[in-house]
Amino acid sequence: MKHTETKVTIAVDAMGGDHGASVVIPSLVRVSQHYTEGFFILYGDEAQIEAQLSEHPSLRSITRVEHCEMAIPMDMKPARALRVGRRVSSMWQAIEAVKAGQAQACLSAGNTGALMAMSKIILRTHAGIERPPIAGLWPTLEGESVVLDVGATIGGTASQYVQFAVMGVAYAKIVLGLDNPRVALLNIGIEDIKGTDSIKHAAELLSSSNLNFIGFIEADAIGRGEADVVVTDGFTGNVAVKAAEGTSRQISAILKISMERSLMARLGFFLARGAFTTLRGKMNPNASNGGMLLGLRGSVIKSHGGVDAEGFAIAAEVAIEVAKADIASVIERDIEAMQTLLDEAWAEEVEG
Amino acid sequence: MKHTETKVTIAVDAMGGDHGASVVIPSLVRVSQHYTEGFFILYGDEAQIEAQLSEHPSLRSITRVEHCEMAIPMDMKPARALRVGRRVSSMWQAIEAVKAGQAQACLSAGNTGALMAMSKIILRTHAGIERPPIAGLWPTLEGESVVLDVGATIGGTASQYVQFAVMGVAYAKIVLGLDNPRVALLNIGIEDIKGTDSIKHAAELLSSSNLNFIGFIEADAIGRGEADVVVTDGFTGNVAVKAAEGTSRQISAILKISMERSLMARLGFFLARGAFTTLRGKMNPNASNGGMLLGLRGSVIKSHGGVDAEGFAIAAEVAIEVAKADIASVIERDIEAMQTLLDEAWAEEVEG
Incomplete structure (x- = not known):
């Protein structure tokens, strides 16, 4: 920004x-x-x-x-x-x-x-x-990715996933400064047969849109920065973020305990402290604090x-x-540009 | 064992x-x-x-x-x-x-x-x-916890959560050697108001059972070892495990890159290598490989x-x-002992 x-x-x-x-x-x-x-x-x-x-x-x-x-x-x-x-x-x-x-x-x-x-x-x-998702920033090897919804709300229909994708892309353009962010749906496999019906349906809708949709992503690929925008429901997103944050804290705790065990280890950590500062900066859960309601x-x-x-x-x-x-206004313009896709996704569910 | x-x-x-x-x-x-x-x-x-x-x-x-x-x-x-x-x-x-x-x-x-x-x-x-969940082992600060279902299957009814809890407890008794494992339901908050209806209903059923049910657990508390058995649906469990594994690998990658940046850092890591071996042993995703279908x-x-x-x-x-x-036989006996709870959970869903 x-x-x-x-x-x-x-x-x-x-x-x-x-x-x-x-x-x-x-x-x-x-x-x-x-x-x-x-x-x-x-x-x-x-x-x-x-x-x-x-x-x-x-x-x-x-x-x-x-x-x-x-x-x-x-x-x-x-x-x-x-x-x-x-x-x-x-x-x-x-x-x-x-x-x-x-x-x-x-x-x-x-x-x-x-x-x-x-x-x-x-x-x-x-x-x-239909409802405002919360978009969070997930630290990756490449920088950061937008993950939404991390808002701890329940449910996820195909049209909601499409809405999240449109909003997430608009948000990523501004906060990550990308022209054409890669968007993926969080799933339990990358094969087309995996996932709930609504995730599979959302994938079909996004494939036919003009978003840069790259398909499904598994949770272990988020940190590798394989997508700029990761779309999921609020329950799953919240669990994924907390599992990652918990693991990060757990590793810090193990290193801290190990470090105190010997003088040699303490000296080693002192010499390598620059690397730990880098790590702390990159993985600090606080650093990704501040989710926006989109x-x-x-x-x-x-x-x-x-x-x-x-x-x-x-x-x-x-x-x-x-x-x-003035991100809210920028996103509003992007949403308007994608109105046909949003309407189509919503209308299919009314029929279905 | x-x-x-x-x-x-x-x-x-x-x-x-x-x-x-x-x-x-x-x-x-x-x-x-x-x-x-x-x-x-x-x-x-x-x-x-x-x-x-x-x-x-x-x-x-x-x-x-x-x-x-x-x-x-x-x-x-x-x-x-x-x-x-x-x-x-x-x-x-x-x-x-x-x-x-x-x-x-x-x-x-x-x-x-x-x-x-x-x-x-x-x-x-x-x-x-109704169906076999996959139970995985999650490395924690205290040792390991059983997490199930990590099998990447869709759905989760209250009676399935109760079944997973009964089986997970039986499994934890054997593989973790515990007399009375603490069992928790994975949720997006620890308050009673959070979560899907089926998670909330499962919590009621488990509270009235004679399992050592300690309530809801958030994903960041799994690694702290706050429960011995963490019950969730296969989709969420799979995402949580992969988010944790991905974070662990990401931290290794960042440390590896940082380590190669300077001679001082390399020396530091050499001196502290014992601590990294400890960390690798504790957080190695391979080490928790081998999920059992229960x-x-x-x-x-x-x-x-x-x-x-x-x-x-x-x-x-x-x-x-x-x-x-012969874990399958031991679990069978434990399941038989909990048959009343399982039948009750299942019957309520038939009525509902």
Whole structure:
């Protein structure tokens, strides 16, 4: 993404995530040190937020606080969150700031289901898009790939896969700077006979589209960078991302334990520390934090709920970049260009 | 598993996998060097097998070759494999050797769907088991966990999850040597509201059973060893295993590249090589090769199709251990003890 000095405003749900304001504020302090083009509106409990903010005058000077009566708990069902959190919750108000044009992106580490539901209701999806998937970035040997949906939602019809492909390609063009991203469907084999009926049907539809569809991809090929955009349902995507992150952390833990076993090993790791810094940079799960909800008439960024200030800062930087590039509008134009494909995929399911 | 000197016979589909006899024979040569209690019957093209065997007299002396007219291709649909491969294929005959009591386990790196279909038809499943899942071993910080189904099959009803849990626990008792294995359902969150209806229903059924059910587990917690048995459908299990394996290989590749960049890094890696050997042993995808098809009246071991001789040897060792412990019979007794739970789960779906 190009770094221009456009001033953008980010609406932040300061109560979201496992740690709320105690992570959000220190995180924005970090971001504000090098991102001078951002302005923040923080939604949440004013007393809590101001207590933290008072210690950071430089952040205070580029921040406005909007008091909200309630925060959506992480384990509340989306339907209930809509009922009790409409208008009054920090999450609702942060999204509404985008709708009202007060902010160019919304950022929350809160309840994923509630964020998806509220975003869809407040911002609405583009024509032909049933629900907003979350697109994440997966570190690869080649750089990064876009994987969607990683949003932990259930289900996946052929037409949804096609929608995800169209949106993922549009997103990859901007965030990865590619002209014609290669798109693949995540499957349990690369043969045509494998997979659910909806995956196989989606493959047929994508083959006849003008997207750069390269077929099926297995989960072990994602990290080799064999596709730029990997399309899957929210359940499978979430499991794949977490299996990869867990393995990465597990390897770090094993190396750490082994390293402490002998002086020789400690010395060895010291000499090779540059390589480990490279590895850490490439495989840091935090570095891929900051998934974007695609297909909405406005930009919403979801951070993992359990991240620390460093992780939330990365999501905040993604939000600023997304806001500056006005990605939601760019994607809307790309979706319009693919409307025939989307309509066809959807109509076949109505018939079927 | 205890190592006794019981002589066991393994029926090997010598044509299975991406490389057939050219991997199978060198692999069995390795195994025969330290496993003196195994005897092999190799099913496949006699000319091909004998050409390889003639170079290895010690393996030749503990091997019988049964010529088979055909091998099932890796990409053939299971229904067609049954039609053209019944009785005449190396896969069919290797499974039938178990049914006939000539061998105590069957080993194949061939077409997974065909192996499942033929095994089910020849050996039959235990009462209350609809289809045989494949149980794999996942390396963890604590040791290993059983994950099932990793068999790349589609679907998952509540009663199937319950069946997988019962079989996985029985398998873990033997292969991990645990008295009361902790069993968890793989999900996209640990809250009760998350997941598909069938996963949520399976959780209710398992909570009221006398299994040591600890609830939901997310994919990043598998590697931390938080459960001994992780239950999921074959699609999700396959994706999770491959995402983890791919990440592990990706980290090795990054370290290898970084290592070659400077003399200092090379020296560092040399000094710390013990730690890398530990890591390689713990995270080697080959080391968890050798998934067992559970719930059948006979033992069938599936190796990955793409493995080298080292990987296939590990699967062969698993087959020998499984045969010696007569795991299929032990699991049958455990399944019988859980029949009430299985019947209840199944009956509810018939009603629903």
